[in-house]
Amino acid sequence: MAFEGFPPLIADQLHYLLNHSPDSIKIENVCSGNKFNPKILDRFTLVIPYCLETIKWDVIYNSEYAMAPPDFIFGPDDEDFMPCSSVAPDDGQSLPLNKALSEWNNQDTARLLVLIQGLRDQYEIYQRRRVGQVDDDRVKFEISTVLTRKGIEMQMTSGVEKPEEVKFAVPLVMDMGINKLVAGCPWKHEQKIYLQVVYPILRKYESVPAAPRLKLVSSSDLKALFSVEDDVKLPPWMDGMCLAEYLPHLEETLERQILEAVSAIVFRRSFVEALALFLGRPLEADPTFCRKASFLAASGPFAFVVHFFFSSQFPKQQPALMLQSCQHLNQMSVPVKSNLLTEYPWSPRWEVGRMAERLCDFLIDEAANFKKYCNEALLQH
Amino acid sequence: MDDLSLERIDISGPTLASLIQRVSSSPGDVDGLIFGQIHRIVPSNLSDDSPADSVASSSSSSSGQLVATVTSFLCSGKTVSFYDPIGRVDSRRISSLGVDSPDRLIGWFSARRKTANRPSMRELAVTSSLSSQFQLPIEDLENPNSPANMASSVFFLLTTPSTEQLIHTHEYRAYQFRSSNRRVEPRSVAIVNIGPAFRGHYGTFSPKSGFPPLIYDLRSSAMNEDRDEGSLSAKKQALSDQKEIDALAEGLQVGYLKRLVGAEAANYTGGIEEMYERMLAKVESLASEVEQSSAKVFEQDNRNRKLRYRIARIGR
Numbered sequence: 001m002a003f004e005g006f007p008p009l010i011a012d013q014l015h016y017l018l019n020h021s022p023d024s025i026k027i028e029n030v031c032s033g034n035k036f037n038p039k040i041l042d043r044f045t046l047v048i049p050y051c052l053e054t055i056k057w058d059v060i061y062n063s064e065y066a067m068a069p070p071d072f073i074f075g076p077d078d079e080d081f082m083p084c085s086s087v088a089p090d091d092g093q094s095l096p097l098n099k100a101l102s103e104w105n106n107q108d109t110a111r112l113l114v115l116i117q118g119l120r121d122q123y124e125i126y127q128r129r130r131v132g133q134v135d136d137d138r139v140k141f142e143i144s145t146v147l148t149r150k151g152i153e154m155q156m157t158s159g160v161e162k163p164e165e166v167k168f169a170v171p172l173v174m175d176m177g178i179n180k181l182v183a184g185c186p187w188k189h190e191q192k193i194y195l196q197v198v199y200p201i202l203r204k205y206e207s208v209p210a211a212p213r214l215k216l217v218s219s220s221d222l223k224a225l226f227s228v229e230d231d232v233k234l235p236p237w238m239d240g241m242c243l244a245e246y247l248p249h250l251e252e253t254l255e256r257q258i259l260e261a262v263s264a265i266v267f268r269r270s271f272v273e274a275l276a277l278f279l280g281r282p283l284e285a286d287p288t289f290c291r292k293a294s295f296l297a298a299s300g301p302f303a304f305v306v307h308f309f310f311s312s313q314f315p316k317q318q319p320a321l322m323l324q325s326c327q328h329l330n331q332m333s334v335p336v337k338s339n340l341l342t343e344y345p346w347s348p349r350w351e352v353g354r355m356a357e358r359l360c361d362f363l364i365d366e367a368a369n370f371k372k373y374c375n376e377a378l379l380q381h
Numbered sequence: 382m383d384d385l386s387l388e389r390i391d392i393s394g395p396t397l398a399s400l401i402q403r404v405s406s407s408p409g410d411v412d413g414l415i416f417g418q419i420h421r422i423v424p425s426n427l428s429d430d431s432p433a434d435s436v437a438s439s440s441s442s443s444s445g446q447l448v449a450t451v452t453s454f455l456c457s458g459k460t461v462s463f464y465d466p467i468g469r470v471d472s473r474r475i476s477s478l479g480v481d482s483p484d485r486l487i488g489w490f491s492a493r494r495k496t497a498n499r500p501s502m503r504e505l506a507v508t509s510s511l512s513s514q515f516q517l518p519i520e521d522l523e524n525p526n527s528p529a530n531m532a533s534s535v536f537f538l539l540t541t542p543s544t545e546q547l548i549h550t551h552e553y554r555a556y557q558f559r560s561s562n563r564r565v566e567p568r569s570v571a572i573v574n575i576g577p578a579f580r581g582h583y584g585t586f587s588p589k590s591g592f593p594p595l596i597y598d599l600r601s602s603a604m605n606e607d608r609d610e611g612s613l614s615a616k617k618q619a620l621s622d623q624k625e626i627d628a629l630a631e632g633l634q635v636g637y638l639k640r641l642v643g644a645e646a647a648n649y650t651g652g653i654e655e656m657y658e659r660m661l662a663k664v665e666s667l668a669s670e671v672e673q674s675s676a677k678v679f680e681q682d683n684r685n686r687k688l689r690y691r692i693a694r695i696g697r
Contacts, residue, residue, distance in 0.1 A: 008694040033496070034494075035405075035494070058497055060493060063695070065460065065461075071502060072501060080564070082505050082563070084506035102466055
């Protein structure tokens with residue numbers, strides 16, 4: 001992203017914030033408050049992840065006085081959030097924040113990051129206090145029982161049109177260190193899985209609290225290993241259950257599935273290696289997660305590429321194949337490709353070598369069909 | 382001090398207009414102080430209903446409503462002018478802004494372009510800090526002998542819309558800081574203009590001017606001799622005031638004015654006209670001086686901005 005419009009001192013801080021923040025912060029609504037030089041940008045909105053949602057904070061610098069510290073406008077629902085010392089009760093928690101502001105140093109590029117993190121910490125305390133004040137027996141009980149778990153974020157949503165809800169974001173399987181399990185791990189940040197729990201607040205005329213809405217959320221990179229949305233089935237929430245009861249069982253399941261997913265990588269790798277005995281070295285293969293591999297194959301003079309796509313359910317689910325001709329181009333000069341092939345003889349109980357062998361047998365038959373298909377595709381034009 | 386709630390905030394049309402003009406002509410965001418008074422007014426709730434009702438209602442609201450009237454403002458030309466980055470108000474910086482009547486300080490304003498029209502983190506802190514440090518008396522016409530004070534808790538926020546599609550170009554909102562719940566609450570703004578529709582407003586509106594009291598004819602009347610024995614300092618004050626007026630009148634004493642009527646008038650009109658001409662010439666030279674000096678101020682302002690840009694490494 002380009003920051004040319006910002007005064008250099010502000011651009012440096014913004015760069016540092018976006019590159020070094022542990023949360024992936026986004027920036028939007030960039031504009032200028034300058035009358036004479038409207039090209040000098042000095043105000044923007046930061047979209048900051050919080051409790052598996054995002055919060056939007058406006059940051060206002062003054063391009064006329066680019067060396068002065070910025071000011072912040074928080075969301076319209078957070079008018080009680082006053083992290084500045086002269087307003088907030090003096091509990092000592094806002095001290096580092098006040099220090100960063102009052103001893104502002106525009107040369108220190110990390111300052112904006114320090115401020116945003118300080119504010120986010122304050123915001124977490126503020127939301128926790130709000131949730132604690134909710135007059136709902138279940139929520140009170142849940143807070144008292146899960147409080148020992150670290151890293152839980154809470155959020156209270158209310159509004160004129162929105163129903164009152166309390167949201168928890170509970171980090172799961174924190175001790176596993178998913179990154180360490182994957183050999184040659186390419187991830188910069190530690191992969192995390194969260195359970196989002198949304199409690200509807202009981203209205204006066206209701207007597208039985210409704211079951212909370214549950215959803216698993218993970219960082220998007222984790223999809224290469226396994227997908228929490230597709231691969232994990234959440235255990236059912238019984239009536240009268242609480243989070244402290246629910247979590248251990250869920251974590252056990254998750255841990256087992258993550259270990260399975262890691263061992264599945266090894267199995268996929270051995271299958272790709274077995275294929276190499278028949279098809280030669282792969283043209284291209286995903287070395288870390290082994291979700292994709294491409295081989296060059298030939299049937300007589302007809303040469304083609306075979307792409308293998310593995311689902312995380314491999315070997316229960318057979319890999320999808322796609323053939324791509326090296327000799328036939330369609331009228332857009334794109335190589336002719338087959339549809340995804342998933343219907344062929346397969347058994348997950350076979351040895352790896354046998355899987356590869358049977359697959360190559362199938363390929364020999366399919367090559368003839370594919371050649372015919374390519375020729376027909378050319379004739380049509 | 383009690384946490385008193387304002388009913389509304391009055392501002393005269395010209396004051397609001399000049400505030401908006403000052404804000405929109407500044408290059409960047411600005412802040413400043415606003416001055417005025419707090420009045421306690423008894424709401425007129427006379428009705429055609431039975432007299433018993435009206436008596437009951439008027440006695441119940443005998444405490445009256447509090448109305449803040451904004452009469453003037455002082456713009457600092459920048460932000461973070463009289464407070465620090467965390468929003469702590471510094472009274473020394475307020476006096477260095479050249480405030481000559483700190484007892485009329487009812488609050489402050491902040492103006493920023495293309496931002497949301499709700500108070501920011503720092504604005505909340507400043508409003509809270511200001512209202513804890515400054516207060517002003519409540520003017521009560523009904524019972525002037527019950528002096529009470531109120532915190533300087535008014536906050537005016539002026540913004541421009543952040544999307545360009547909207548028709549309006551300015552937005553303003555007024556708030557009052559309440560110490561009891563540490564929040565700012567929105568207050569309605571009433572714009573007072575001169576005219577028949579505003580007679581009600583003017584009933585309670587008493588603009589205060591900084592003019593010296595015009596004590597006329599203190600020495601010429603023999604009847605006053607006895608009363609003036611009062612105090613020496615009052616006399617001295619009166620003398621210096623008289624001198625000030627005499628200087629303005631270029632030596633023409635107010636007492637002479639009575640000669641303008643009657644037989645001698647013709648002799649004196651010439652003198653008066655001459656005085657007016659001299660005064661006009663003076664005003665004109667003053668105007669041109671102001672013009673020249675404001676051109677110089679503008680130049681210096683530009684030079685300052687260039688220096689600031691150079692420090693901030695803008696535009697290289």
